[in-house]
Amino acid sequence: MVDLKGAHCPAISFRPIRPSDLEVLEKIHSDLFPIRYESEFFHNVVNGHDIVSWGAIDRNRPNGQSEELIGFVTARIVLAKDSEALQIEDLLRFDSAKPDQTLVYILTLGVVDSYRHLGIATSLIREVIKYASSIPMCRAVYLHVISYNNPAIHLYQKMAFQCVRRLHGFYFIDGRHYDSFLFIYYINGGRSPCSPLELVTLIASYVKTGLKLVGAKLWKNEGKKASRWPNSKETRCLITTQSKRILMTEGTGFQCV
Known part of the structure; x- marks a missing residue:
């Protein structure tokens, strides 16, 4: 990965993730996340099989690396009525007369260490929100964050996501259970029910x-x-x-x- 401590001035842009990104995408996930993802997940991402994605690249990188991923976000569209993990009837004013209401679930979000604190993660999340907002029947964007990931928690709070629930033992990593926070960003008239x-x-x-x-x-x-x-x-x-x-x-x- 490039060292940004020198005179290098990044020129960040965003594009869909491509099949040619497969190797780099797998490596970044392995470097950043404690959870191991199946190869099928990565193939679905790069080929756009039921997953939408955006990649961040630095067009000012030398040696032909200007198209190499330095950040990414992956997401999936789910039907609100089928979202078991979200327990939608508790957290959204769901209209049963409109069974085609959807949600966008953020699966993974990551930025390589040397490119952090440049607003890349924020921009990637905004791409997801913009995409979800363009779907008339989409009511919210939601995601899970492991309880000890304070930088991510702060980021979502800063972006007006609502932390609506703590899920005990949601993650199981290296023989240990970890809690998760559930964050929701309501769009297109979506809102939480009376708490x-x-x-x-x-x-x-x-x-x-x-x-x-x-x-x-x-x-x-x-x-x-x-x-x-x-x-x-x-x-x-x-x-x-x-x-x-x-x-x-x-x-x-x-x-x-």
């Missing part, structure tokens, strides 16, 4: 409003019916305490990971 936290917040809001109305009515009538409400002060304290308890419930028991 448990949103539901609790909504219910609490209605309850709080009702309690405030009751409290206001009691306060208004206190002067007129003092003899009939000898413990009105105690009643107001009870209402306030209940309201605070609801607010505490809103902030506990749910956590976005």
Whole structure:
């Protein structure tokens, strides 16, 4: 791989991955990822069999290497109703009357070490989002990230992906289980369903409003019916305490990971 510490000024461009990229694509995957991919996967990528891909190249590389991959992203279109790994009915407002709704799942994304921090990964993800957005029935782009890959997690958060779930033991590498984070980027009107936290917040809001109305009515009538409400002060304290308890419930028991 080229050393960028010298006077070399990269000229990055993007193109689909080709059959001639097979050897380099396999090598980069082997260098970057702890997971080993079958040869069938790479052949499907370079031949475009059910997989779409973009490669990053540096046209300013010497010695005939200007067409050699220095980064890539691979993705697959999946039907929303068939996406078992995503559990779509939980994470997307899925319209069962439109069974042709789709998603784009990012399979792999990588940039060789000497070309990192140049915005290449961001540009590759944008290519996927642009492609997915051009499909009218596509509702989201999603992916999994191993829990210890902090640079990738930060990248997706910066690009407005939503981390919606932690999947325990999702990966099994070298005899050990690792958790995964599930990230989603909603497009074309796709959005998440009402979460448990949103539901609790909504219910609490209605309850709080009702309690405030009751409290206001009691306060208004206190002067007129003092003899009939000898413990009105105690009643107001009870209402306030209940309201605070609801607010505490809103902030506990749910956590976005």
